[in-house]
Amino acid sequence: MSFADIVGHAKQLETLMWGLEKDRLHHAYLFLGPEGVGKRTIALSLAMAIQCQKRVYDFCDECANCVRVRTGNHPDVHVVAPLAGKKEISIQQVRELERELNFHPFSGRKKIALLDPASLMNSSAQNALLKTLEEPPSNSLLILLSTSTGGLLSTLLSRCLRLSFAPLPVEVVANFLASQKGMNREDAEFLAAVTMGRPGKATSPDMESLMKRRKVWAEQICSLTRGGYRKGMALAEELAGIREESLEFLEWVEGWYRDILIYCVTGSNRGICNLDMVKGIEQQAALYSLEHVLFLLAQAVRTAARIRRNVNRRMALENFFAKVIRRH
Numbered sequence: 001m002s003f004a005d006i007v008g009h010a011k012q013l014e015t016l017m018w019g020l021e022k023d024r025l026h027h028a029y030l031f032l033g034p035e036g037v038g039k040r041t042i043a044l045s046l047a048m049a050i051q052c053q054k055r056v057y058d059f060c061d062e063c064a065n066c067v068r069v070r071t072g073n074h075p076d077v078h079v080v081a082p083l084a085g086k087k088e089i090s091i092q093q094v095r096e097l098e099r100e101l102n103f104h105p106f107s108g109r110k111k112i113a114l115l116d117p118a119s120l121m122n123s124s125a126q127n128a129l130l131k132t133l134e135e136p137p138s139n140s141l142l143i144l145l146s147t148s149t150g151g152l153l154s155t156l157l158s159r160c161l162r163l164s165f166a167p168l169p170v171e172v173v174a175n176f177l178a179s180q181k182g183m184n185r186e187d188a189e190f191l192a193a194v195t196m197g198r199p200g201k202a203t204s205p206d207m208e209s210l211m212k213r214r215k216v217w218a219e220q221i222c223s224l225t226r227g228g229y230r231k232g233m234a235l236a237e238e239l240a241g242i243r244e245e246s247l248e249f250l251e252w253v254e255g256w257y258r259d260i261l262i263y264c265v266t267g268s269n270r271g272i273c274n275l276d277m278v279k280g281i282e283q284q285a286a287l288y289s290l291e292h293v294l295f296l297l298a299q300a301v302r303t304a305a306r307i308r309r310n311v312n313r314r315m316a317l318e319n320f321f322a323k324v325i326r327r328h
């Protein structure tokens with residue numbers, strides 16, 4: 001693998017490769033975009049390109065340094081995420097990182113840190129990082145990854161060069177799945193649509209289980225009708241247990257309302273992502289006005305953003321389902 005094999009995001013890659021070749025990389029970047037769109041792949045690819053033993057301004061994905069970066073074992077490349085069992089990236093982690101960044105790089109190249117997801121830094125961790133960004137250690141490169149700017153200090157944001165990563169055209173992801181992942185055309189097109197143009201999502205190991213869960217979610221959301229508050233509360237409780245599960249659900253439900261919206265506007269299933277659930281989408285579209293669908297779509301996005309900022313998940317989901325029920 002090399003930069004040329006990365007699917008999509010040509011403009012963002014061009015910016016980074018230009019910086020790499022001219023030795024003009026910014027000291028801090030903010031990679032913004034939905035989960036699974038390619039932010040982490042590109043951040044790690046850039047780190048590999050900086051450390052690679054075989055290629056110049058690119059990476060081979062095979063040499064000892066590339067393998068170390070990819071597997072999280074390179075002494076000059078640090079990925080900072082919440083520690084096991086913790087909800088946030090702590091100030092101690094940021095201080096430790098700052099100490100690391102001030103050491104001379106083992107490789108003689110750059111010290112690189114990925115904060116992933118950066119939005120999980122609590123405010124004291126963000127303030128500590130701000131100090132590092134104000135006086136960045138020489139030869140350091142920080143990449144903050146996040147799905148949104150919500151919860152990040154504006155002072156922190158202003159010190160990072162922002163690169164936005166949008167979902168890719170479904171056709172591009174389908175081609176990637178067929179040509180590079182060996183999928184048959186039909187499966188590739190279906191999976192590209194279901195994951196809304198996010199190659200990382202389409203190739204994630206839990207995709208199979210997600211395919212099953214979304215069918216259950218569709219049944220559950222269709223069963224929430226006027227007065228079904230108890231059902232809504234039970235569903236909120238069921239989904240709130242695991243943070244990632246809550247977010248997966250909300251991500252899916254966002255696509256679900258988007259599909260209903262497309263159906264309401266166009267009266268056809270062209271461009272929808274839940275291609276195997278067209279009947280349910282048709283039924284729901286008949287129940288809603290356009291305004292209602294837009295409202296619920298916005299609520300799904302808002303609820304996910306709140307959960308990413310670590311609000312009480314059960315309350316956030318109960319609130320969301322109450323709106324779904326009221327809007328019937």
Ligand SMILES: [Zn+2]
Nearest residue numbers: 052060063066
């Ligand atoms: Zn290499």
